[in-house]
Amino acid sequence: AQSVAQPEDQVNVAEGNPLTVKCTYSVSGNPYLFWYVQYPNRGLQFLLKYITGDNLVKGSYGFEAEFNKSQTSFHLKKPSALVSDSALYFCAVSPLVSGGYNKLIFGAGTRLAVHP
Amino acid sequence: SQTIHQWPATLVQPVGSPLSLECTVEGTSNPNLYWYRQAAGRGLQLLFYSVGIGQISSEVPQNLSASRPQDRQFILSSKKLLLSDSGFYLCAWSVQAGGRTGNTIYFGEGSWLTVV
Numbered sequence: 001a002q003s004v005a006q007p008e009d010q011v012n013v014a015e016g017n018p019l020t021v022k023c024t025y026s027v028s029g030n031p032y033l034f035w036y037v038q039y040p041n042r043g044l045q046f047l048l049k050y051i052t053g054d055n056l057v058k059g060s061y062g063f064e065a066e067f068n069k070s071q072t073s074f075h076l077k078k079p080s081a082l083v084s085d086s087a088l089y090f091c092a093v094s095p096l097v098s099g100g101y102n103k104l105i106f107g108a109g110t111r112l113a114v115h116p
Numbered sequence: 117s118q119t120i121h122q123w124p125a126t127l128v129q130p131v132g133s134p135l136s137l138e139c140t141v142e143g144t145s146n147p148n149l150y151w152y153r154q155a156a157g158r159g160l161q162l163l164f165y166s167v168g169i170g171q172i173s174s175e176v177p178q179n180l181s182a183s184r185p186q187d188r189q190f191i192l193s194s195k196k197l198l199l200s201d202s203g204f205y206l207c208a209w210s211v212q213a214g215g216r217t218g219n220t221i222y223f224g225e226g227s228w229l230t231v232v
Contacts, residue, residue: 032218043122043206043223044160051218090160094218102148102210102219106160 002027002095006107013081013114021076021110023091032094033074034104035065039087047089050074061085081114088112118143122207122224129231135180135194137227139207142188149190150208150221151182160206166190167212202231 005024013019025031032051036044048059055067065076076089088111092104122139129135141147151163162175164182172182179198183191190207207224 034220036223041226041228043225044208046220046222049218049220088158102221103162103165104221109158 002093002105004091004093004105004107006089006091006110008110009108010111010113013112015083015114015116016080019078019081019085019112019114021089021091021112023074023076023107024072025074025091025093026072027093027095027105029095031074033065033067034092034094035059035063035074035076036090036092037061037087038090038109044090047076081112083114083116086112086114118209118222120207120209120222120224122227124227125225126228127230129197129229131199131231132196135192135197135201135229137192137205137207137229139190139192139224140188141190141209144188144209144211146187146212147209148212148219149184149188150210151180151190151192152206152208152223154204154206154226164192197229197231199231202229204228 003026007022034049035047037047038044047063048057050057050067058064063078065074067074088109090109091107119142149166152160153163154160164174166172166184169184180194205227208221210219210221
């Protein structure tokens with residue numbers, strides 16, 4: 001079965017400190033991996049994705065993610081957290097497409113709280 | 117650039133009443149269109165997807181239906197709402213997959229539905 005796990009329900013970080021939001025996946029073949037962010041009562045915003053190539057992917061708002069094939073992980077990172085980064089973060093994987101559409105399997109989400 | 121519009125933003129409906137949520141995409145042609153539901157502020161569930169006009173596929177059996185009367189219009193409907201239909205509904209779009217290309221899925225701002 002293809003799945004995504006976000007092992008932390010919530011991550012607490014002090015402003016200015018580095019942050020990591022963890023994601024592991026289980027998918028057949030080479031994965032396509034995504035990170036989205038959701039602010040309260042808003043839709044999901046695309047942050048970044050890994051398709052192929054460099055294992056370190058840079059995205060919006062200073063976020064980056066590292067693809068690790070041996071550990072089947074795709075952790076989201078930022079060198080210096082801001083209070084405005086506080087939001088709900090979703091990791092997602094795109095398995096083999098069927099029927100001509102993109103299917104995303106989402107993790108349960110991790111709530112990031114950045115404290116001043 | 118492409119934009120996605122979804123309305124209404126909030127809706128309070130009595131049990132047994134009908135539902136219509138509408139979504140339109142601008143700036144692209146022949147997109148894949150999706151309806152997701154987010155319950156309890158966390159998990160995302162794919163309800164319907166469409167790869168073309170009049171082509172609707174359902175991921176899970178439920179009290180809802182979807183229609184795509186025009187290329188860039190996607191409608192979520194119900195004839196009689198249940199309490200369990202309450203939730204945050206998100207419309208989304210992506211470029212046609214045409215195979216496993218890892219195309220990004222872009223989300224609208226969502227519609228809050230409360231069934232009372």
